[in-house]
Amino acid sequence: MGSPWHSDVYSRIDSALSAGHLPICVFDLDSTLFTTAPRNYRILEEFVALHGPEHPDLVSAFSELREDDLGWNVHDDLRRRGVTNTELLESLKRFWAERFFTSEYLAHDRPVPGAPAFVLGAHSRGALIYYLTGRHVGGMEEGTVRSLRRHGFPFWRGRCVVHLKPSFEMADSTFKAEAVADIRSYQGQVVATFENEPGNANLFLRSFPEAVHFLLMTVHSPNADPPARTLKKIPDFR
Numbered sequence: 502m503g504s505p506w507h508s509d510v511y512s513r514i515d516s517a518l519s520a521g522h523l524p525i526c527v528f529d530l531d532s533t534l535f536t537t538a539p540r541n542y543r544i545l546e547e548f549v550a551l552h553g554p555e556h557p558d559l560v561s562a563f564s565e566l567r568e569d570d571l572g573w574n575v576h577d578d579l580r581r582r583g584v585t586n587t588e589l590l591e592s593l594k595r596f597w598a599e600r601f602f603t604s605e606y607l608a609h610d611r612p613v614p615g616a617p618a619f620v621l622g623a624h625s626r627g628a629l630i631y632y633l634t635g636r637h638v639g640g641m642e643e644g645t646v647r648s649l650r651r652h653g654f655p656f657w658r659g660r661c662v663v664h665l666k667p668s669f670e671m672a673d674s675t676f677k678a679e680a681v682a683d684i685r686s687y688q689g690q691v692v693a694t695f696e697n698e699p700g701n702a703n704l705f706l707r708s709f710p711e712a713v714h715f716l717l718m719t720v721h722s723p724n725a726d727p728p729a730r731t732l733k734k735i736p737d738f739r
Contacts, residue, residue, distance in 0.1 A: 506733060507619065509713060513692035514626045523689030526623045527705065530634040532697040532719040534620065535610040535648065537601075538568040543609045544600045545575050548593055558584055573720050602637065602669065604644025613719065615738030617653040624655040629662065629689060633680050635673040637666040677701050681708045697721050699728035706732065 510526070517524035531537050545563060553560040562582035571578055575597060576590050584590065600606050624630050636645055642665055649656045649663070656663075664683060666676045681704070684691060691709040696702040697717040706714045706729050716732040728734070 504739065506713075506715070506735065507622070510623060510693045511626055513713065514623060514628045517690040517692055518627050520690075523687060524626075524628040524692045525631055525684065525687060525689045526620075526628045526692060527631045527633055527684065527694040528620065529696045529698070529701065529717075530632060530636065530645070531610075532613075532721070533695050533717045534613055534616045534632075534654070536613055536719065537610055538571045539609040539611055540601060540606050541571045541575050541597075542566070542568045544597050544606065545571075545579075545593075547600075548596050552589065552592070556584075556586065556589055558586075559589065573723060602640060604641055604647070607636075607641065607644030607648050610648055612652045612654075613717065613737050619738040620654050623693075624658065624660060627660075628692065629660040629687065630655055631684060631687075632661070632663045633677065633684075634664070635666055635676060637669040637671075640669065641665065673698075674700060674704075677704060681705075684709075698725060699732075700726040702732050703729050 514524040514526075528534055545566070549559055549563045553563070559579070562579050562584045565582055566578065576593060579590065579593070620630060632645075632649070634645065636642075642663075645663065645665065646656065655661050664680055666673070691705075691712045693713050693715065694702070694705040694709065695715045695717060696705065697719050698721050699716060702714055702716045703726060705712070714729075714732050716728050716734050718734050718736050
């Protein structure tokens, strides 16, 4: 049995189809359909293997960490555990950035619990699945497709769109604002959206007021906008 909100989304899909409209469900990827904690943990593990012998405090801090302890950024996670060497943390930032935004390291991500089954259910019901992600073209597209397919998300089945940022430099918020126009170009009916960033969820709420909008209570960027009261907050897709 699914959650009550599962039934609500599926009913909205059925109603849109009955009215002759194409139902659309919009899903963010990182920290919405996928948890990036394993990706972060793997990068940090490699960094510690390289620099740990000269920095015992780094080894000690890492030994206290588990994947689920990782928040928005690994640098703050280490600071909270006593790593204060500025040069070392700057080196970690560069090391992390060179790996986190690559197809290779996307292989470490895991689906948020319940996500593949729910998305597949919405697709089977007749919805167009619109994957809208801040991952960029020119470095992350292959890994994104492999990850979706490996974990059982609908992809090569029609009614599936993967929309990535055209460049790494474009701000995620700007990209998602422009993507609203692309979603509207399908001339369907957005029935549900799923996001982990409150600002983006608020944008979807303003853009598609007839839909139901979900905020994943996973991790989000520092100083995020306050979430609108009408957003539905969920921990995962179970």
